[in-house]
Amino acid sequence: xxxxxxxxxxxxxxxxxxxxxxxxxxxxxxxxxxxxxxxxxxxxxxxxxxxxxxxxxxxxxxxxxxxxxxxxxxxxxxxxxxxxxxxxxxxxxxxxxxxxxxxxxxxxxxxxxxxxxxxxxxxxxxxxxxxxxxxxxxxxxxxxxxxxxxxxxxxxxxxxxxxxxxxxxxxxxxxxxxxxxxxxxxxxxxxxxxxxxxxxxxxxxxxxxxxxxxxxxxxxxxxxxxxxxxxxxxxxxxxxxxxxxxxxxxxxxxxxxxxxxxxxxxxxxxxxxxxxxxxxxxxxxxxxxxxxxxxxxxxxxxxxxxxxxxxxxxxxxxxxxxxxxxxxxxxxxxxxxxxxxxxxxxxxxxxxxxxxxxxxxxxxxxxxxxxxxxxxxxxxxxxxxxxxxxxxxxxxxxxxxxxxxxxxxxxxxxxxxxxxxxxxxxxxxxxxxxxxxxxxxxxxxxxxxxxxxxxxxxxxxxxxxxxxxxxxxxxxxxxxxxxxxxxxxxxxxxxxxxxxxxxxxxxxxxxx
Amino acid sequence: xxxxxxxxxxxxxxxxxxxxxxxxxxxxxxxxxxxxxxxxxxxxxxxxxxxxxxxxxxxxxxxxxxxxxxxxxxxxxxxxxxxxxxxxxxxxxxxxxxxxxxxxxxxxxxxxxxxxxxxxxxxxxxxxxxxxxxxxxxxxxxxxxxxxxxxxxxxxxxxxxxxxxxxxxxxxxxxxxxxxxxxxxxxxxxxxxxxxxxxxxxxxxxxxxxxxxxxxxxxxxxxxxxxxxxxxxxxxxxxxxxxxxxxxxxxxxxxxxxxxxxxxxxxxxxxxxxxxxxxxxxxxxxxxxxxxxxxxxxxxxxxxxxxxxxxxxxxxxxxxxxxxxxxxxxxxxxxxxxxxxxxxxxxxxxxxxxxxxxxxxxxxxxxxxx
Numbered sequence: 001x002x003x004x005x006x007x008x009x010x011x012x013x014x015x016x017x018x019x020x021x022x023x024x025x026x027x028x029x030x031x032x033x034x035x036x037x038x039x040x041x042x043x044x045x046x047x048x049x050x051x052x053x054x055x056x057x058x059x060x061x062x063x064x065x066x067x068x069x070x071x072x073x074x075x076x077x078x079x080x081x082x083x084x085x086x087x088x089x090x091x092x093x094x095x096x097x098x099x100x101x102x103x104x105x106x107x108x109x110x111x112x113x114x115x116x117x118x119x120x121x122x123x124x125x126x127x128x129x130x131x132x133x134x135x136x137x138x139x140x141x142x143x144x145x146x147x148x149x150x151x152x153x154x155x156x157x158x159x160x161x162x163x164x165x166x167x168x169x170x171x172x173x174x175x176x177x178x179x180x181x182x183x184x185x186x187x188x189x190x191x192x193x194x195x196x197x198x199x200x201x202x203x204x205x206x207x208x209x210x211x212x213x214x215x216x217x218x219x220x221x222x223x224x225x226x227x228x229x230x231x232x233x234x235x236x237x238x239x240x241x242x243x244x245x246x247x248x249x250x251x252x253x254x255x256x257x258x259x260x261x262x263x264x265x266x267x268x269x270x271x272x273x274x275x276x277x278x279x280x281x282x283x284x285x286x287x288x289x290x291x292x293x294x295x296x297x298x299x300x301x302x303x304x305x306x307x308x309x310x311x312x313x314x315x316x317x318x319x320x321x322x323x324x325x326x327x328x329x330x331x332x333x334x335x336x337x338x339x340x341x342x343x344x345x346x347x348x349x350x351x352x353x354x355x356x357x358x359x360x361x362x363x364x365x366x367x368x369x370x371x372x373x374x375x376x377x378x379x380x381x382x383x384x385x386x387x388x389x390x391x392x393x394x395x396x397x398x399x400x401x402x403x404x405x406x407x408x409x410x411x412x413x414x415x416x417x418x419x420x421x422x423x424x425x426x427x428x429x430x431x432x433x434x435x436x437x438x439x440x441x442x443x444x445x446x447x448x449x450x451x452x453x454x455x456x457x458x459x460x461x462x463x464x465x466x467x468x469x470x471x472x473x474x475x476x477x478x479x480x481x482x483x484x485x486x487x488x489x490x491x492x493x494x495x496x497x498x499x500x501x502x503x504x505x506x507x508x509x510x511x512x
Numbered sequence: 513x514x515x516x517x518x519x520x521x522x523x524x525x526x527x528x529x530x531x532x533x534x535x536x537x538x539x540x541x542x543x544x545x546x547x548x549x550x551x552x553x554x555x556x557x558x559x560x561x562x563x564x565x566x567x568x569x570x571x572x573x574x575x576x577x578x579x580x581x582x583x584x585x586x587x588x589x590x591x592x593x594x595x596x597x598x599x600x601x602x603x604x605x606x607x608x609x610x611x612x613x614x615x616x617x618x619x620x621x622x623x624x625x626x627x628x629x630x631x632x633x634x635x636x637x638x639x640x641x642x643x644x645x646x647x648x649x650x651x652x653x654x655x656x657x658x659x660x661x662x663x664x665x666x667x668x669x670x671x672x673x674x675x676x677x678x679x680x681x682x683x684x685x686x687x688x689x690x691x692x693x694x695x696x697x698x699x700x701x702x703x704x705x706x707x708x709x710x711x712x713x714x715x716x717x718x719x720x721x722x723x724x725x726x727x728x729x730x731x732x733x734x735x736x737x738x739x740x741x742x743x744x745x746x747x748x749x750x751x752x753x754x755x756x757x758x759x760x761x762x763x764x765x766x767x768x769x770x771x772x773x774x775x776x777x778x779x780x781x782x783x784x785x786x787x788x789x790x791x792x793x794x795x796x797x798x799x800x801x802x803x804x805x806x807x808x809x810x811x812x813x814x815x816x817x818x819x820x821x822x823x824x825x826x827x828x829x830x831x832x833x834x835x836x837x838x839x840x841x842x843x844x845x846x847x848x849x850x851x852x853x854x855x856x857x858x859x860x861x862x863x864x865x866x867x868x869x870x871x872x873x874x875x876x877x878x879x880x881x882x
Binding site: 330332341346347348352357369377 | 741754755762
């Protein structure tokens with residue numbers, strides 16, 4: 001009996017130097033189903049999708065479309081077979097309009113002149129049909145991330161793709177946008193389109209998917225029907241052990257003030273106004289203070305100001321009683337500040353350095369690692385090996401691996417290892433679990449709580465409300481550059497936080 | 513298959529060397545085609561001359577070494593800056609400044625050769641400061657500023673020398689006043705010593721210890737970049753300025769320092785060449801080409817300091833060989849041929865991609881054949 005599979009990837013094997021990214025993986029996508037692809041960071045999901053999209057050629061295995069074997073040599077081949085993909089990082093031309101982006105590459109022309117009217121009609125029809133609200137004449141750089149994603153989806157539809165790949169589509173969306181996206185995906189399914197949904201958010205899989213294929217460390221773990229499984233079961237398949245979703249914490253025993261911020265003002269890099277408008281708060285030893293808020297309300301700039309990446313124009317910052325308002329970054333680091341940055345590629349790592357070189361990025365100048373200005377490479381190697389071991393950083397060639405070639409989760413682990421091992425007084429962590437899988441999130445949460453229990457002060461900036469509620473001892477909500485409320489996670493609710501985050505409410509000055 | 517051994521297509525060093533050699537070969541072939549077009553009868557002999565002249569006798573070989581020394585310094589200058597994320601197209605200006613400072617200390621101040629050489633370094637370094645500062649403080653692209661400083665440097669040196677009577681040859685018993693004095697008459701102590709090397713090379717007038725100095729400096733540059741915290745910082749700034757700022761590295765200071773060091777290296781090149789006592793600085797209206805040749809040297813060496821030793825020898829070898837073609841071909845023609853070869857050699861990066869692709873395709877074929 002032949003099942004109705006639109007795409008079959010049979011026994012795919014793809015090797016990279018030192019690592020088997022895909023080892024005999026089989027994925028069968030039925031017509032009209034939402035099929036989730038689940039796996040840890042570095043489990044091989046992206047590699048598998050790149051194979052399907054023609055970006056990599058597998059060493060072994062075949063791909064079948066409607067039961068017939070096909071060779072996909074490049075993304076154009078994939079496109080011809082009706083395969084479309086929304087990448088995790090959108091591939092849009094920022095200074096083009098929405099419409100131009102959608103038709104880019106498949107423009108219809110007459111004597112060399114663009115024929116946009118027909119295209120506009122088709123786009124608007126698609127937009128209406130699937131509830132994908134976009135403004136066709138807006139520039140991409142001006143529209144929200146959610147709308148950018150809808151543009152990406154329209155791009156696929158405009159090309160009449162009926163196999164749609166979504167690579168971690170919800171990572172950048174607000175909760176409301178996520179609900180909308182789920183609805184849109186169900187609409188596609190009703191239309192008979194087939195969806196491959198790459199994610200590591202189990203809730204979303206449970207909510208929307210029909211079946212789920214699980215990968216672990218490049219191997220195929222099985223395909224399950226969502227109706228017959230549970231979240232716990234899926235995470236066990238993915239990680240290979242039971243995962244705790246809630247971290248055990250001892251009650252908070254706050255000590256002395258470690259970080260004191262008074263009336264801090266930080267300018268924005270994007271617009272002329274201040275991004276942080278007179279913010280005051282403190283973080284004590286042995287507590288996790290979490291800054292919650294919707295992206296773009298000044299949290300990033302607040303961290304820039306505290307860590308020294310941006311000069312504060314006003315206000316005072318004290319670390320362990322020492323005034324560091326105008327201190328250099330190196331001096332802040334010496335005074336006991338560690339920083340897990342928001343953008344691990346921009347700030348966190350020198351991507352073309354090796355893992356070992358990156359692990360000493362904050363302390364290569366210490367006597368342990370240098371002798372009269374000469375780097376003690378033996379010590380660096382030893383140190384890197386220890387961190388790799390302790391923090392389970394996986395890479396192809398150990399300390400000699402180029403950071404760029406590592407998976408996102410392991411890059412993040414490397415940064416966390418480096419920053420925590422510095423033994424800081426204050427740990428500033430900005431979205432430390434963004435884009436990571438449950439196993440890695442659990443690990444990072446445990447590390448943060450361990451730091452707190454060891455009497456360190458932790459300042460956590462997070463967009464994930466689950467994470468905020470789960471980890472913090474105190475919650476500060478930021479809205480439009482100001483702290484609009486301070487909450488105790490034990491007495492507040494997600495709904496109440498949401499109200500403050502959206503600017504609907506504001507606590508009075510001095511009330512906490 | 514042995515899992516532990518790196519596949520050929522992953523061996524970056526080997527591919528780099530292969531790519532350079534292959535590009536050189538293509539360049540030679542094209543250069544030969546050019547010779548055939550220009551003067552068919554003499555092409556074969558000309559090419560043979562060019563390829564063998566450098567090793568035909570000791571004197572020619574010593575000339576190769578003599579020319580390679582300043583080339584190597586300029587190559588090191590460009591390569592060093594490149595490793596730290598800067599494109600130092602200002603090497604010619606820094607080189608000219610080095611020449612001026614060396615001759616100033618040699619003729620005007622009557623200093624011994626090593627003082628003059630140090631002065632040359634300082635002069636070149638001083639000319640690197642400006643593009644560095646502009647880049648660090650105002651984020652002005654160093655390419656623009658260093659090109660402008662090439663011209664400023666050249667005209668400034670011309671102006672200064674023309675107005676310093678003691679510097680000119682006419683002050684030291686020669687008749688011409690369009691060039692600096694010959695060191696042999698003005699200050700023999702400023703000529704870089706030969707330390708007996710000339711005996712090894714059959715009393716060649718070209719050879720001196722400069723080639724040894726430059727090789728030593730190349731190794732020093734390599735050690736600084738590869739083994740020191742300073743080099744670690746410089747390279748980090750070059751690869752990712754944001755991350756180095758995040759790590760508390762003073763990126764602005766490093767940009768300036770990097771340009772200063774690059775300038776010093778190019779300046780030393782100028783000093784070395786003119787302190788050999790065989791050439792005089794002629795007041796001209798063209799920028800000295802040595803600094804530009806340094807870009808080719810650095811490119812051929814893939815910016816690697818040790819590679820610059822070999823690539824400078826190669827370029828110098830071509831130049832010496834080219835001069836031997838001269839009865840049949842005009843100097844301009846030989847320059848064009850040399851340029852074609854060097855130009856093609858600079859395609860090494862492109863070649864690298866081609867080779868990597870070819871190798872991995874072969875590997876794929878092998879894999880599918882099994």
